[in-house]
């Protein structure tokens with residue numbers, strides 16, 4: 001690592017020192033922006049630390065395929081040797097994963113204190129994993145060395161040097177994750193820099209500065225990265241956590257100060273407040289700073305991939321997630337929406353289609369004719385003035401009954417389509433029935449079923465639904481058990497029509513919410529049910545309202561299935 005030198009070159013960038021130039025509002029050295037940065041996704045390793053996120057090996061392979069489809073540079077696959085699942089992942093990845101743009105990375109740590117690299121199992125597992133790149137974590141905060149590793153600072157530096165050298169000798173590219181770098185740099189900058197220097201001298205390909213506790217603020221990160229940039233010609237990476245809500249901002253200032261590898265997770269998964277959300281970092285870098293990240297023509301895959309991954313990890317997408325959320329280009333309110341129609345850039349910070357999202361008009365009883373006309377336009381429906389007036393009346397009437405179309409885009413679309421004379425002819429419902437049976441668990445166990453918990457919750461309540469439908473000339477009756485009325489009805493309806501509509505295989509409910517309106521009336525009150533459904537890439541919400549919770553649930557479920565079939569064909 002050099003302490004002087006006027007020009008550094010790596011990763012497609014050349015930056016010359018430009019002390020004192022005033023293009024940026026910083027009083028420290030700011031290099032020219034890089035042409036490109038490497039995007040490094042760690043959903044499969046760091047992101048999987050998120051509470052409630054658990055992936056099978058199959059899930060991990062599917063997520064990796066999505067990341068490759070998006071076009072990230074690196075996919076961190078896991079920690080081979082830490083658990084059997086990650087060992088199996090790397091073994092299967094070698095055979096099954098065909099990566100087009102991404103390179104697979106195996107994660108590990110430096111050798112243990114007092115152990116020779118050739119005798120260290122973590123390093124052996126990294127080599128065994130067969131990924132071309134190893135990312136190894138090292139303590140760069142002196143207090144962690146003393147209090148967590150309980151070894152000397154010299155040994156900690158030697159652990160880094162030995163491990164990087166050993167992996168390089170085995171033909172692996174090596175990234176060094178300098179853990180707690182920013183806290184360490186504040187407390188003992190000499191030691192933090194010694195760790196980086198040892199890695200660089202031993203042949204590390206990238207030095208990744210980690211804000212492991214996630215509490216750093218952008219100015220600190222920018223300053224520290226700029227300091228390090230002055231002292232090394234190695235590629236620098238940035239790895240942030242979002243505990244202070246600054247992970248994306250910190251990643252951007254790090255790039256502006258000289259980092260050319262950005263680590264994080266699509267959708268910002270990770271323990272505590274999560275990692276840098278790459279779904280925001282990528283478009284910020286590409287669209288606003290003009291820095292190449294994923295291939296430009298793939299940026300429009302961002303929203304579908306983010307939603308697909310949310311589906312694979314089984315976490316409902318956040319509607320307000322910047323760039324890719326369902327609500328982030330949604331507009332409501334008369335004046336505002338008509339202005340959006342005239343000049344979207346007055347109200348939208350980027351064109352939503354650039355990231356595969358879309359402008360959405362939100363319609364509620366407050367909507368005027370122009371909002372409704374725009375919504376129809378958005379859906380490609382032609383509604384004349386008379387029909388719009390009729391729909392508006394209907395909308396107001398329904399909202400008065402308890403419907404809330406603002407949050408039920410799926411049902412709203414069906415309402416508008418029906419106003420044009422369209423009818424859903426996929427199937428017709430003759431009747432449905434739901435029976436809930438409360439029996440003691442002992443009795444259920446004694447019934448001889450192989451799995452007494454099938455359709456039986458912990459209290460011994462079974463719900464069974466029967467639906468009778470017609471598809472074309474066929475009358476079909478199907479019955480299913482479920483862990484509640486919606487689940488049972490969904491199962492029965494799928495049982496009845498699934499064979500006729502294979503698209504249903506890819507469509508399933510992700511959330512179900514019940515709200516009791518008019519609570520003053522107690523059990524006689526009106527119930528509003530919202531159902532969220534996904535086909536893996538798009539999510540829609542449908543609504544039902546009734547004094548009867550089963551009827552309300554059925555309406556929402558029926559609309560959800562009809563909407564799914566409509567868009568699958």
Ligand SMILES: [Zn+2]
Nearest residue numbers: 046212239241
């Ligand atoms: Zn991390």
